[in-house]
Amino acid sequence: MLDATSYRLLNSWQRDFPLVPRPFAAIAEACALDEEEVIQRFGQLRSRGLIDRIGPVFRPNTAGASTLAAMAVPGERLEAVAGQVSAHAGVNHNYERENRINLWFVATAPSEAALQWTLSRIEHETGLAVLRLPLVEEFHIDLGFDLEDHSVPRAQPQGPVAPLVDEERQLAARVAAGLPLEPRPFATFGLSEPELIGTLQRWLDAGIVRRIGAVVRHRRLGYEANAMVVWDVPDAQASDAGRGLAADSAVTLCYRRARALPDWPYNLYCMVHGRERADVTQEIERVAARHGLARYPGTVLFSKRCFSQRAARYG
Numbered sequence: 183m184l185d186a187t188s189y190r191l192l193n194s195w196q197r198d199f200p201l202v203p204r205p206f207a208a209i210a211e212a213c214a215l216d217e218e219e220v221i222q223r224f225g226q227l228r229s230r231g232l233i234d235r236i237g238p239v240f241r242p243n244t245a246g247a248s249t250l251a252a253m254a255v256p257g258e259r260l261e262a263v264a265g266q267v268s269a270h271a272g273v274n275h276n277y278e279r280e281n282r283i284n285l286w287f288v289a290t291a292p293s294e295a296a297l298q299w300t301l302s303r304i305e306h307e308t309g310l311a312v313l314r315l316p317l318v319e320e321f322h323i324d325l326g327f328d329l330e331d332h333s334v335p336r337a338q339p340q341g342p343v344a345p346l347v348d349e350e351r352q353l354a355a356r357v358a359a360g361l362p363l364e365p366r367p368f369a370t371f372g373l374s375e376p377e378l379i380g381t382l383q384r385w386l387d388a389g390i391v392r393r394i395g396a397v398v399r400h401r402r403l404g405y406e407a408n409a410m411v412v413w414d415v416p417d418a419q420a421s422d423a424g425r426g427l428a429a430d431s432a433v434t435l436c437y438r439r440a441r442a443l444p445d446w447p448y449n450l451y452c453m454v455h456g457r458e459r460a461d462v463t464q465e466i467e468r469v470a471a472r473h474g475l476a477r478y479p480g481t482v483l484f485s486k487r488c489f490s491q492r493a494a495r496y497g
Contacts, residue, residue, distance in 0.1 A: 183403070184232070187215070188223050189222050189329075192233060196326035199236060201379045204365055212451035217365060224396070225363050235493055238382060238391040239326070242317050242400030244345050245354035245390070246299040246496035250315040250439060252282045252446070263308050268490040272300045276490035279410060279483040283313065283446065286410070286483075289495040291349065313442040318449070319421060321428035321436040327455075329403065331422050332431055333495050341408040343389050353381065355496035360397075400455055401488055407459040407487070411466055412448035413480035414441075426473045427452055432465040448480065459484065 184192065190213065200208035206224070207217040226348040227233045241250050244281040255263045262276065268276045276287040291297035301312045308402055346354055354373065357378075361367040368375045400408070415423050420438050427450070428436040435453035455468070457463035463482075470476040 188227060191223055192227055192396055192398065193329045195236075196395045196398060199394040199396075201383055201394070203368065203375045203379070205367065206363075206365060215356065217472055221365070226470055227396070228363070229340075231269045231399055231403075234397045234399055234491065236363070236394075236396050237360040237493070238354075238385070238394045239246045239327075239397065240354060240358060240385075240391055240494070240496075241343060241390055242320065242323065244343055245351055246290050246292045246494075247294040248288060248298060248494065249301075249317070251287055251301060251304075252283045252313045252315065252442075253285045253304075253310050254445075255285045255308075255310060260284065261415060263310065264487075264489040266307050267304055270300055270304065271495045274492050274494045276488070277485050277486040278489065279479065279485055281483045286326070287490070288494070290323060290496060292355075292496055300301065313446055315439045315442055315446070317437055318440055319424065319438040321424040323349050323435055323437060324392055324396070324401070325434060326395060327434055329398075332434070332442070332455075334434075346390065350381075351496060353378075354385075357382070358496055359493050362379070363392065397493070399491060401485075401491075404457050405455045407455050407456045407462045408485045409456075409462050409466060410483045410485070411452050411454065411470075412483070413450045413475050413477050415450045415475070418450070422495075423475060424450055427469065428476070430469050430473065432469055443485065450475075 195209060199205060202208050206220045209215045210220045211241055224236060264276060264285060267273055272289050272291045273287050274290060279286050289297060290302050291300055301314060305432050324334050354369055362370050368378045371378055382394060424436055424438055427433055431452050433452045434455045437451055438449055439451060441447055441449050454462050454465050466482060
């Protein structure tokens with residue numbers, strides 16, 4: 183699908199995007215290319231749907247409010263309901279998964295009240311209940327993994343971070359949509375380049391921004407056997423279990439969420455990404471055994487269809 187140069191740009195610059203006035207020139211120098219070619223290649227990657235954007239990835243609930251949500255949709259209505267859900271600007275990821283509760287999406291909004299309004303509107307429009315599954319504790323949330331060996335920095339989870347104030351949240355909403363692919367992208371947001379670069383660096387240092395770089399669409403690159411795995415772990419053991427799980431190289435996401443009883447008793451989640459279903463299933467079995475999770479009730483939800491994948495909207 184890709185020549186070696188474009189693959190390197192896509193894979194190597196998922197994080198550590200240069201915070202300098204001419205970032206694509208800095209990448210070009212590191213890759214023995216020229217600035218124009220780097221911009222052109224990133225543009226091709228985006229137009230082909232292999233990356234969604236180049237920009238910051240914010241820690242959940244810092245630039246706005248967000249939650250995972252799910253619905254049990256009759257099969258004959260699934261495409262229509264998925265379209266209604268994806269039509270909401272606040273819905274960024276929207277997937278069909280193998281389960282009776284089969285439509286899973288992430289919703290974001292500027293505030294918790296606005297988020298709940300969006301979910302209530304979806305319930306009203308579809309006539310179906312929406313399970314709200316807010317984040318309780320994060321252990322590892324970083325999909326910027328190396329496409330060769332799945333390696334990714336696995337720092338200790340940070341403590342609470344104060345949400346952005348209104349003025350900062352408005353800026354976050356704009357940069358979250360992605361940086362323009364032009365020589366001086368930081369000069370296009372109404373701030374001086376030093377001010378915007380300094381703000382992004384400060385957000386990175388504070389943990390408000392997870393990383394800055396290319397946001398990959400993994401399914402387009404052959405990662406089609408992706409599974410969300412959930413367990414019902416006693417709350418007293420959930421944090422220790424999550425920290426152990428998050429350290430495993432096969433795990434690409436890991437967090438604890440609120441249960442939605444009686445329909446959804448699970449509280450510990452992880453994602454395993456892969457190209458072949460058999461390989462992913464084997465990894466899940468290994469992970470569960472290694473981390474003592476096989477004794478808890480759980481289930482595996484493989485992704486089937488992607489209805490929407492786009493940048494979170496905070497404004």
